[in-house]
Amino acid sequence: MRERYNPQEIEPKWQARWADAKLYHVTESSHKPHFYSLVMFPYPSGDLHMGHMRNYAIGDLVARYKTMQGFNVLNPMGWDAFGLPAENAAIKVGVHPAINTYKNISRMKEQFYKMGICYDWDREVTSCDPSYYKWTQWLFALFYKMGLAYKKKAPANWCPSCATVLANEQVVDGACERCGTTVTKKDLEQWFFRITAYADRLLKDLDLLGGWPERVRTMQRNWIGRSEGCEAEFGIEGSDERIRVFTTRPDTLYGVTFMVLAPEHPLVEKLTTPDHRVEVKAYAEQARRQSEVERLSAELDKTGVFTGSYAINLLNGKKVPIWVADYVLMGYGTGAVMGVPAHDERDHAFAHKYGIPIITVIEPKPDDAQGKERLAASEHPDLYIDPGVMVNSGTFTGTGNIEGKQAICDYLEQKGFGAKTVVYRLRDWLISRQRYWGAPIPIVYCDKCGTQLVPDDQLPVLLPPNVDFRPTGESPLTRVPEFVNTTCPQCGGPARRETDTMDTFVCSSWYYFRYADPHNSEEPFSKDKVDYWEPVDQYTGGVEHAILHLMYSRFFTKVLYDAGLVPNVEPFTRLFTQGMIYKDGAKMSKSKGNVVPVDDMVGSHGADTARLFILFVSPPEMDAEWSDQGVEGSYRFLGRVWRMIDERVHVDASAPIDSESLDEEDRDLLRMVHKTIRRVTDDIERFHLNTGVSAIMELTNAMTAYVEAHGVTPVFNEAAENLLLLLAPFAPHIAEELWHTAGGQDSVHKQSWPAYSESLAAEEQVTIVLQVNGKVKDRLTVPVDISEEEAKKLALENNRVKSSLDGRQVRRIVYVPQRLINVVI
RNA sequence: GCCGGAGUGGCGGAAUAGGCAGACGCGGCGGACUUAAAAUCCGCUGGCCGCAAGGCCGUGUGGGUUCGAUUCCCGCCUUCGGCACCA
Numbered sequence: 001m002r003e004r005y006n007p008q009e010i011e012p013k014w015q016a017r018w019a020d021a022k023l024y025h026v027t028e029s030s031h032k033p034h035f036y037s038l039v040m041f042p043y044p045s046g047d048l049h050m051g052h053m054r055n056y057a058i059g060d061l062v063a064r065y066k067t068m069q070g071f072n073v074l075n076p077m078g079w080d081a082f083g084l085p086a087e088n089a090a091i092k093v094g095v096h097p098a099i100n101t102y103k104n105i106s107r108m109k110e111q112f113y114k115m116g117i118c119y120d121w122d123r124e125v126t127s128c129d130p131s132y133y134k135w136t137q138w139l140f141a142l143f144y145k146m147g148l149a150y151k152k153k154a155p156a157n158w159c160p161s162c163a164t165v166l167a168n169e170q171v172v173d174g175a176c177e178r179c180g181t182t183v184t185k186k187d188l189e190q191w192f193f194r195i196t197a198y199a200d201r202l203l204k205d206l207d208l209l210g211g212w213p214e215r216v217r218t219m220q221r222n223w224i225g226r227s228e229g230c231e232a233e234f235g236i237e238g239s240d241e242r243i244r245v246f247t248t249r250p251d252t253l254y255g256v257t258f259m260v261l262a263p264e265h266p267l268v269e270k271l272t273t274p275d276h277r278v279e280v281k282a283y284a285e286q287a288r289r290q291s292e293v294e295r296l297s298a299e300l301d302k303t304g305v306f307t308g309s310y311a312i313n314l315l316n317g318k319k320v321p322i323w324v325a326d327y328v329l330m331g332y333g334t335g336a337v338m339g340v341p342a343h344d345e346r347d348h349a350f351a352h353k354y355g356i357p358i359i360t361v362i363e364p365k366p367d368d369a370q371g372k373e374r375l376a377a378s379e380h381p382d383l384y385i386d387p388g389v390m391v392n393s394g395t396f397t398g399t400g401n402i403e404g405k406q407a408i409c410d411y412l413e414q415k416g417f418g419a420k421t422v423v424y425r426l427r428d429w430l431i432s433r434q435r436y437w438g439a440p441i442p443i444v445y446c447d448k449c450g451t452q453l454v455p456d457d458q459l460p461v462l463l464p465p466n467v468d469f470r471p472t473g474e475s476p477l478t479r480v481p482e483f484v485n486t487t488c489p490q491c492g493g494p495a496r497r498e499t500d501t502m503d504t505f506v507c508s509s510w511y512y513f514r515y516a517d518p519h520n521s522e523e524p525f526s527k528d529k530v531d532y533w534e535p536v537d538q539y540t541g542g543v544e545h546a547i548l549h550l551m552y553s554r555f556f557t558k559v560l561y562d563a564g565l566v567p568n569v570e571p572f573t574r575l576f577t578q579g580m581i582y583k584d585g586a587k588m589s590k591s592k593g594n595v596v597p598v599d600d601m602v603g604s605h606g607a608d609t610a611r612l613f614i615l616f617v618s619p620p621e622m623d624a625e626w627s628d629q630g631v632e633g634s635y636r637f638l639g640r641v642w643r644m645i646d647e648r649v650h651v652d653a654s655a656p657i658d659s660e661s662l663d664e665e666d667r668d669l670l671r672m673v674h675k676t677i678r679r680v681t682d683d684i685e686r687f688h689l690n691t692g693v694s695a696i697m698e699l700t701n702a703m704t705a706y707v708e709a710h711g712v713t714p715v716f717n718e719a720a721e722n723l724l725l726l727l728a729p730f731a732p733h734i735a736e737e738l739w740h741t742a743g744g745q746d747s748v749h750k751q752s753w754p755a756y757s758e759s760l761a762a763e764e765q766v767t768i769v770l771q772v773n774g775k776v777k778d779r780l781t782v783p784v785d786i787s788e789e790e791a792k793k794l795a796l797e798n799n800r801v802k803s804s805l806d807g808r809q810v811r812r813i814v815y816v817p818q819r820l821i822n823v824v825i
Numbered sequence: 826g827c828c829g830g831a832g833u834g835g836c837g838g839a840a841u842a843g844g845c846a847g848a849c850g851c852g853g854c855g856g857a858c859u860u861a862a863a864a865u866c867c868g869c870u871g872g873c874c875g876c877a878a879g880g881c882c883g884u885g886u887g888g889g890u891u892c893g894a895u896u897c898c899c900g901c902c903u904u905c906g907g908c909a910c911c912a
Contacts, residue, residue: 327910694849774893
């Protein structure tokens with residue numbers, strides 16, 4: 001026997017050969033069915049650790065497995081290369097972001113290489129490369145032409161630390177999603193994508209995504225936040241103007257005792273009477289200054305001020321005071337709310353605090369004793385939120401409130417006071433960023449012609465190389481005159497360029513299309529190629545993108561579909577979100593100093609051990625704790641495989657095994673092989689990769705025992721061949737090495753995934769459990785085809801069963817074929 | 826508060842359709858090999874009682890359905906994630 005298992009020797013050898021052979025290079029001219037496996041492309045931060053690697057190990061396994069299954073597999077990789085870290089580093093050490101970015105990219109490629117993660121590098125895309133962002137800009141222009149990109153002045157989320165505005169999705173608990181700094185409000189003119197125009201389709205098409213985790217679909221559903229209701233108009237005393245409110249409870253319209261406007265509501269100024277002006281103005285200004293965190297902390301204590309004006313309820317002519325309060329949000333519905341303190345918790349709290357009357361208009365139904373009891377016992381007997389019957393409601397009195405909703409809506413529509421509407425929580429996507437390292441927004445402002453798109457033939461709008469990056473709240477590009485000053489594409493006169501750049505999530509919303517046709521210089525991608533590859537069959541990445549990247553990408557795909565550029569309405573047929581790797585109880589991260597660097601792992605135990613461990617440690621969708629001892633276990637296992645197979649086995653497909661002539665041990669091993677193939681195949685399909693590994697381990701254990709007793713036989717060779725094929729996607733180097741020492745031809749990764757035979761996997765004998773009153777008493781090994789009568793007879797003759805019966809009368813015998821017999825007494 | 830997931834040995838976890846709870850691995854204990862150790866190999870390893878045969882308990886918790894429940898139903902506890910003044 002030669003050397004012991006030495007990954008440092010065999011791994012680099014195969015990595016080089018795979019790269020030379022372009023193992024995973026694909027084209028569209030194949031007779032095989034195609035399969036697109038994609039892992040979320042990373043930000044090139046420079047160092048990959050084992051926490052990152054889980055993602056790529058899973059993706060690599062899928063690609064290798066699907067290739068062996070006979071698919072033409074697209075398995076690309078690229079770089080989400082624009083973004084703040086590179087720019088912040090540039091500010092700190094004065095190195096241009098491009099230099100750092102490309103340096104990091106080459107480091108990370110090296111690390112993928114060392115881990116044996118193979119991509120079709122001919123399709124690499126880099127989002128900060130002009131050949132890529134040219135098309136990001138082209139897509140912006142397309143959105144603009146479709147009316148889906150617009151500029152407006154609005155209070156935007158501002159991160160003082162990043163010195164830029166953020167989209168709603170990028171604010172988490174009132175803080176910047178990137179750096180955790182508390183976000184403030186800033187009034188700025190900003191570019192938006194009209195994602196709200198797609199709200200209904202983004203919501204409805206979630207039903208098409210059966211291959212997505214339910215969790216992610218729920219999160220998106222919550223984020224979109226559809227609610228049905230109606231808009232109702234109120235009159236204003238002494239004015240012809242109307243106030244529109246949105247409500248989901250038109251059935252409570254008779255219970256309105258006040259009206260509330262958001263502090264930013266345009267009517268506030270008009271409605272404030274002179275004697276209330278000072279107070280209202282101060283309140284509105286304070287509300288504007290408050291950060292989201294401050295507002296959330298004051299959640300329970302509602303504040304507001306009276307404007308001095310009154311609204312008229314058009315249903316009953318009743319006059320109610322108009323207040324301003326910051327619990328009403330300008331960005332949702334109409335920015336105005338009718339106050340029904342008897343049937344809404346918030347309105348109730350507000351009315352209580354300011355002594356506003358409470359009028360009950362819904363009661364528990366007369367036969368609803370439970371509801372009445374609950375109400376009487378409740379802390380607030382003047383607050384009833386559950387369904388019931390309408391009272392004090394004019395001609396609607398006596399109507400059930402559910403029917404009442406519809407009836408009042410119809411009435412309002414008929415009178416012209418309102419209409420049914422649907423309102424979404426989702427806001428338009430703010431894409432402007434006041435930073436340098438991003439794709440410039442291809443817009444020019446001309447004094448004569450106004451806002452102009454940069455024509456397609458002038459794209460890309462290149463980032464100027466020499467820039468003072470210091471963040472000032474304005475884009476660094478404003479300080480580059482040769483960038484700003486340009487000519488109007490319309491009239492040729494002097495004009496100024498837009499200096500904001502695009503949110504990097506714009507770049508990552510379409511990269512999966514570019515992989516289909518990465519070198520196209522005429523268009524973002526050709527119709528033929530996206531028709532061939534899209535949609536992505538299997539997408540793998542972190543759940544932290546459940547809303548952000550995954551919703552933006554769905555939006556992009558729908559827009560591109562509407563533009564006739566792509567064939568699919570959804571980008572990712574199946575989504576898998578893997579859990580994070582923790583070490584010492586915390587998420588692996590450089591700043592916490594608890595990372596396991598790729599280089600260390602490769603040097604100490606090898607890439608195969610690292611990959612096998614990370615696939616075995618826990619179900620891949622769950623978070624898992626790194627364990628050095630677990631790594632040892634995986635290493636030991638690969639060592640056992642090595643010693644068992646190396647220079648012992650000869651792969652010889654030309655000697656088929658005649659299963660009829662085998663003895664029992666041979667048949668047992670062969671059965672185990674076929675059962676294992678079935679298990680591993682099913683496990684990979686279900687993403688139960690950890691149990692797939694354990695099935696391979698069990699087969700190895702059985703083979704070890706067999707070969708000690710019988711030596712190498714044709715059946716053992718057959719088992720070893722299949723073991724290597726099953727192992728190939730999990731531990732690609734050792735499988736390849738042993739495949740070759742065993743005399744296998746070509747690459748193990750180009751072999752067909754083994755097929756199992758149901759008849760060879762079928763058991764000849766089964767163990768039947770004998771129970772008395774549901775308690776296990778004994779086990780019986782019987783032929784699979786034993787008859788019910790025979791089995792029952794054996795059960796009743798069994799000594800342990802008999803002693804448990806103790807002569808008592810058998811009431812019933814439950815018989816489950818091939819599983820158990822339960823004697824009930 | 827609302828929505829969704831999870832809770833199983835000392836640890837990571839398994840149990841695909843209601844039918845042997847604890848596969849596989851780690852750790853631990855015992856043994857073989859060795860002058861010794863490492864490496865490797867073999868055996869045992871949920872708890873309690875018992876010399877043993879064997880018995881009892883056991884999948885967060887309390888009920889229920891069932892011949893039979895980790896699995897289904899109802900209540901509760903803990904925990905993680907999402908949403909949250911969204912009218």
